[in-house]
Amino acid sequence: MPTPRTAGATATGCCPPIVTAALSEGDAEIMAAMFKALSDPVRLRLLSRVASHPDGEACVCDIADVGVSQPTVSHHLKKLREAGLLTSERRGTWVYYRPAPGVLAALGEFLADTEKAGQEEIAPAGQVF
Numbered sequence: 001m002p003t004p005r006t007a008g009a010t011a012t013g014c015c016p017p018i019v020t021a022a023l024s025e026g027d028a029e030i031m032a033a034m035f036k037a038l039s040d041p042v043r044l045r046l047l048s049r050v051a052s053h054p055d056g057e058a059c060v061c062d063i064a065d066v067g068v069s070q071p072t073v074s075h076h077l078k079k080l081r082e083a084g085l086l087t088s089e090r091r092g093t094w095v096y097y098r099p100a101p102g103v104l105a106a107l108g109e110f111l112a113d114t115e116k117a118g119q120e121e122i123a124p125a126g127q128v129f
Helices: 004-014 025-038 041-051 070-082 103-111
Strands: 086-091 094-099
Touching: 004 025, 025 041, 025 070, 041 070, 041 094, 070 086, 070 094, 094 103
Parallel strands: none
Antiparallel strands: 086 094
16 A cells, blocks of 8 residues: 555656546555645645745745744644655755645646536636536
């Protein structure tokens, strides 16, 4: 059974779009670990701050102001790394984070409704059909 740590290494080739094929047990484990990590609002904000940083990577000192203590930020960043969503590199006293290669595109492709792509307008956030 794949572990979340495996997710970063396999995310780009992990899973077909959800509307085109059923997930295998292993692929479901990988994707569930990623979505579980993203289900926390603080983790989602941290991932967003890293992914949107102008340099393509962010020092923990640049993204830590998310309304929780520094140890809690470190805990959340660890969970994002373990899920395969972020990579990190220590440089001196700071740790720099970047999205794992291909993982954001893989998540987007996994959720893409390929059968209806371009055929209907995307609903604004919060609107339910």
